[in-house]
Amino acid sequence: MKIKETPSRIVFRIINTILMLILAFICLLPLWHVLMASFSNPTVLSQNTGVVFWPLSSPGHPATLKGYQLVLRNVGLARGYANTIFYVGVGTLLCLFFVSIAAYCMSRRKTLFMKYLVVLLMVTMFFNGGLIPTYYVNKTLGIVNTRWVMIAMGLIGVFYVIILKTSFQQLPASLEESAQLDGAGHMTVLLKIILPLSKATLAVIALFFAVGKWNEYLTAIIYLNNRALYPLQCYLREMLVDSSGNQEIAISGDADTYNEDFKKLLQYSTIIYATLPILAIYPFVQKYFVKGVMIGSIKG
């Protein structure tokens, strides 16, 4: 049934479409600016004050990949990249491992005490010790300023456990019962039957965790002093935000070749260099994120 549209409806639709286009433009503009600026000529760029819609150049000053060449040579950034890959890789694997175990334990309905495990975890969603006591605990454990603290903090997200537990409970109970009759232990049931059937939920959890870990900087600046352990985001912070003199060291990458003209170009190239993995996987994984929010909103 097609009803003839009223004039006011048509006007609304036009305005709405324009509004949405403006929104998309605003969301993309800063990123586009950074991307285009990163290919610009450093001399022209350092004098530019407007939005960069296209790589800047002028006669005698061509657009260039120089920024990326310097970024790739930057020792600090390379180290940061390696550290971040380590934290994301090891963190995600351990997160999936422990979250699966926790969810599995909680989903055992025929046990007397597992319901208290749920309570033990849920309570921490509302009560926590806050910054200083948590720091104090880590200090007492002796893991401040080590890689371990970066892995341990936020490793087992209660929210993830609950999502996974719900997905486990939706599997038919007969599957595992028959496996147990065949003499399969808990680890076998978990690894061979339950986890393979929960791949989609595990993927969502892994993605949330990995992206969060890739972007995280707060844990690192709270717990790490040793620059050799810094994740990428900490080097980025020094290059983009810090104004205390570390900036020049970070930008020149520990070499003594700092050049004021290259500062902006290097900042832009670094942003792209550090964000590229996220932007590269974004189109393929964004639907999982949408799915994740939906699961969260239903269960939450």
Added chain:
Amino acid sequence: MRLVDIKKDWKKNKSVYFLAIPIVIYFLIWHYAPIVGLLLGFEEYSPRGGITGSEWIGVKNFIDFFKSYYFGRLIKNTLILSIFSIVINFPAPIILALLLNELENKIFKKVIQTISYIPHFISTVVICGIVIDFLGYDGAFTSILLNMGLIKERQDLLALKSAFRPIFVLSGTWQGIGYGSIIYLAALSSVDQELYEAAKIDGAGRWRQTLHITLPSILPTIIIMFILTMGNLLNVSMEKIILLYRPVTYDVADVISSFVYRRGLQEGAYGYSTAVGIFNSIVNMALMFTTNAISAKYSETSLF
């Protein structure tokens, strides 16, 4: 629960309980030990004494905080940033979701949605780096404002006290509007389509359908989100603050969490800053329960 049952349960489920041990240990160490560590807030902490050997001083840390010059400034800044953020950034995703819902071209809708989520995936450090660059002395946004005549002369906007709050809140809108709308779009997609058909037959226009069907349908989602937001009223995250503020803007930008970070970790005042943190949590808790109670009474939607 009889002893026999417990014994039987243990025999049958021993291996599950063993499996749970690492989980329990993790939570005891990294979630419950810090709660015990809140005792620091009632002590005059000394590194030599540690948590058990430091002097017990009762609520002196709290009183010191309430009497200090910082108390008023922190409460004011935290509340202003928080309320300002809620007023703008809470309704923004709802409005976006409603507008997206009106788009009839599904592909166009999908494209706009996908683009609007992108800023959420960019790291806070990069976001703040871009903000600092755009609003700096020769930044692109500064130039735009100058050309539009909104500012009189070129200046570093982040060093400007009056600009900090709008910068903080509006950059938050940019980051969160698209991603925040997902949950409302989900709620919108589950609205019963027959209601609209019935309303059309009754002669209700588009606007009245929105007012009388769409909004009431997603109201429970809105209320739950609002209660959660209220529970975080004093939790203005220091993540962005400590990247964007400078000593010149501390007056308007320093919030409770950034203060705890500076005092506690950079200056080593463990006891005092733990007390400030405790105060913060108590107020948050009270706000969440109050909002929840009010909502339960008037709208029958509540978190607990």
